[in-house]
Amino acid sequence: MDDDRGLDPHADKGYTQVDDQPDPSFLVQGMEATARWPAVVQLRAWERDRVDLQPGESLLDVGCGIADVARSLAPLVAPDGRVVGIDMSEAMLAVARERASADGVAATFRVGDAMHLDEVDGTFDACRSERMLQWVPDVDAAVAEMARVLRPGGRLCVTDTDWRTFALDLDDVALSADLSAALIAMRGAPALAGGRLLNACREAGLVDLEITGAVHIWDAWDPDRDPAPSGFFPLDAVVRDMAAAGHLAADRAEELTAAVYDGARRGRFCMHVTMLSVFGRRPA
Ligand SMILES: C[S@@+](CC[C@H](N)C(=O)[O-])C[C@H]1O[C@@H](n2cnc3c(N)ncnc32)[C@H](O)[C@@H]1O
Incomplete structure (x- = not known):
């Protein structure tokens, strides 16, 4: 769609169909930028402590992207x-493989869908997934899949954004509220993934x-220097997609x-959003 948009990313598609974006390298750069966000650094450190991987264990990273975490673990x-990383995007996996090879890291990367993991029940000692669940159609079902492939006693850590917490401050507060509401309307239920994680893990029987x-x-x-706020989409593309989908006049x-x-x-730019991480175990 919208060939006239050139290399402008489809903000409405986000990371659901990375390989269909006009320039997937924009999303790769987005992952490099978000890896530097202090909140992401903080949550990854929390996850690393909780999951506490040991020599000889197995880890599955679902929606691994460029796999900077899988490679570091x-x-x-x-x-x-x-370490096995799966992702829907060949473009992301190509970068993951190239960097793992350059780092001399032994990890396997394959195409897969979080909704139907092509893995045997009870296989992995640990599983992680970061900022992927907000792109799947059913967060609970995807978390249940991750729990399924854990061995009894295996550990899961899931991290995601809750876009209900998204706000961009504008002098006109009604405009600011319209932007937040249109974002949720455009992205739908998966955009609430961060706030759903705890109950999804409960539903999956984790303890x-x-x-x-x-x-x-x-x-x-500075929009004249950077096309988008770091790790985000160009805001004109976001608003244009909201209007095209009928969420804004x-x-x-x-x-x-x-x-x-x-x-x-x-x-006068000030924008924020909250991410949540949940850790749990499959009952022994
Ligand atoms: C925002 S990126 C996060 C990547 C990585 N987890 C990180 O934190 O840097 C979301 C990733 O999820 C992948 N993805 C989206 N839907 C997926 C699905 N149903 N199954 C597997 N991966 C998916 C995308 O291709 C993309 O690489």
């Missing part, structure tokens, strides 16, 4: 353990549950884009 299970969260704040953005969308870009150029 692989040495913990060496020399006899194994010893722990939960934590972290806020990412974008406190500046055309004139409201124009007003919103003008307010966002004008505020950012005046040094």
Whole structure:
């Protein structure tokens, strides 16, 4: 669709169909940027402590993307353990394989769908998934799949964003509220994944549950230098896709884009969102 959009990403598709984006490398760069967010660094450290991988263990990373985490965890299970990363996107996996090889890391990467893991029941000592569940049609079913492939006593850590917490401050608070509401309407139920994680893990029968969260704040953005706030989509593309899907009236969308870009150029940019992580075990 929309060939006239050139290399502009489809914000409405996000990471659901990375390989269908006009330029998947934009999303690869997005993953590199989000890996530097202090909130992501904090949640990954929390996960690493909880999951506590040991030599010889096996780890499955569902929706591994460019696999910076899978690659960093692989040495913990060496020399006899194994790390497997699965993702829907060949473009992401190509980067994951290339970087694992450059790092001298032994890990296996294959195409797979979180909704139907092609893995035997009770196989893995640990499973992780980060900021992937917000792109699947059914968060509970995907978490149940991850629990299924864990051995009894195996550990799961899932991390995701709750876009109900998304806010971009504008002088006109009604415009700001319209943006948050349209984002949820455009993305649908999966956008609430972060807030669903704890109950999804309960539903999957996991025990010893722990939960934590972290806020990412974008406190500046120069739209004349960077096409998008770090790790996000260009906001004009986001608003355009909201309007195209009928979640914003055309004139409201124009007003919103003008307010966002004008505020950012005046040094008034402030946007934030919360991510949550849940850890649990499959009963022994
Ligand atoms: C926002 S990225 C996160 C990547 C990585 N987990 C990280 O934190 O850097 C979301 C990833 O989930 C993948 N993805 C989306 N839907 C998926 C599905 N149903 N099954 C497997 N992977 C999926 C995308 O291709 C993308 O690589």
